[in-house]
Amino acid sequence: MYIYNDFDAEFVRDRVRQFRGQVEKRIDGSLTEDEFKPLRLMNGLYLQLHAYMLRVAIPYGSLDAAKMRQLAFIADKWDKGYGHFTTRQNIQFNWPLLKDVPDMLDALADVGMHAIQTSGNCVRNVTADHFAGAASDEIEDPRPTAELLRQWSTDHPEFQFLPRKFKIAITGSPNDRAVTKAHDIGIRMVRNENDQPGYEIIVGGGLGRSPFIGKVLREFLPKAELLPYIEAVLQVYNLEGRRDNKYKARIKILVHEAGLDEIRGSVEETFARTLAEFKKPSDELVDQITTYFNPPEFNNIQSHAYEEALETDPVLRSFVETNVAEHKNPAYGIVTISTKPIGGTPGDVTSDQMRLIADLAEKYSHNEVRISHEQNAVLPHVRKADIPLVHAALKAVGLATANIGLISDIIACPGMDYCALATARSIPIAQEISTRFDELKLEKEIGELRIKISGCINACGHHHVGHIGILGLDKAGVENYQITLGGDATQTMALGERAGPGFAAEELLPALERLLNRYLEIRECSDEIFLETYRRLGPQPFQQALYPEEEKYAA
């Protein structure tokens, strides 16, 4: 859990007070929308297609039971009894009334949460590996660094008006679950040849209109130099980033246009100064943060009950196969709770479900819950002996879908069901895919497959890095879906390639069926996942499956 210090608490209350006054003035007409809009955006309040939407930050995706319960309370009292988890590890409420928003923000502040810096051209919510502090493959827990970055960036006077928004992600594991290469800055915790801890700094990644894979700006940065270095990157960007064109204002364009070496030169030059000038966080603060994230006291007693339960309960076994990941402590497992029941809306969780997750976190996971960029919830530290109980409890509220990493574990942005920027819907597409492949009983057979859907070119649904990416567009007044193939969101990041012309909504599902049937025919063995087959054979066999008519003409 992140630390909410006195500074934060006061700052947040202050902002709520100010915003309450601003809302009153907007309602009585003394503030125009032009005046009010930047103020509401600074407080995470958007106006969408059917209603306002409040976006609440969940720093590096970490929640505890009290926070989760408060989110449930807010969903019941001021919304329609649910919330939507996003690919930025935020939660969005889709139906607040303008007059209620200050109360919602006060309720958030009661548990140390807020909606600040979830919008606007500032450093946004820092995201991190959702298995942080638990994963067996981890070199070091990234959360102390994420917290340091959060404190440094919160209300940073110099970086409130950057050329464009700025997103930072961090992972402490070589297996990148935080999509670091698609962020303005990606940070990987590494060790140098002398086994000293430090960071690899990646810059200029991003999806959206012009997707770029981040490039390594600094291979090894000693741990103590992180903040002055990031400060230097931001200063260079603040100065040199383009402000003339919104679509060219992200740091990825600066890196692309100026070249990596040039930017590296400017950053190192600036860094020489920032390093000398930087007022280091006190050792006390660093210690306090590190201590805060010390691993909980694990109970190492192994239990045979778990193995026995697995033997006798095939449903549990199937759940464990997909939804439980290896914990650094062999007596524990990391339980991912899928927010994607067959036919459901990816990322949506009801207030009752939130309360159950809170109870389980408290009872079985050292009071910790994570939200993943894949829009799922995670109980990071569950004793294996408790997993059968957790599974049974989840099952009772429809949260035990065993599909993590499979075809129905789809990332989908809100699309045109909610989002004012959308060019087409994404949610119904996700619902149809998961329903159809469940009917066909092909999910397990197909195995690992990452489908990611965005409702417009902004790519909040990460479609470029889906094994299969789907982008919804408006083609002459009809929803049309473009397919990309071969994307990869991990440390081996790749941008998917466009397969060909888009599909009308009703053509999309049959096309995907042809595509995946072809995959099943041509994969080398059942262990070769879709992405591997694609990498081995290239796009051609898949294009033939998607566009059989064209093949006929070509023949």
Added chain:
Amino acid sequence: MAREFTPQIVTANDLLLGDAVYLTKAGTWSRLHSDAHLANSAEQAQTMLKHVKGQQDVIVGAYLANVSVNEDGIPEPAHFREAFRTRGPSNYFHGKQADAQSS
């Protein structure tokens, strides 16, 4: 020959609720698309839009939307985005579609 004009209406979001509203003939705002007043020329459309710019304390973000006119003379959304705004999201029975049932 005059350039053919696609009939338009003025729509916006309600300031307090945030939902879609439509400018009526009387100059008030309705939650029903069918109540929207038709502009049959570009000039009329612009005049209507200008007129509502002063209504900052009631609505947000007014704009012109193309419509088709059915045989009863009632405007219907020409684009799917506008059609969605008259209903609400497709994943839950929320928004206007639900309001219509309860009222």
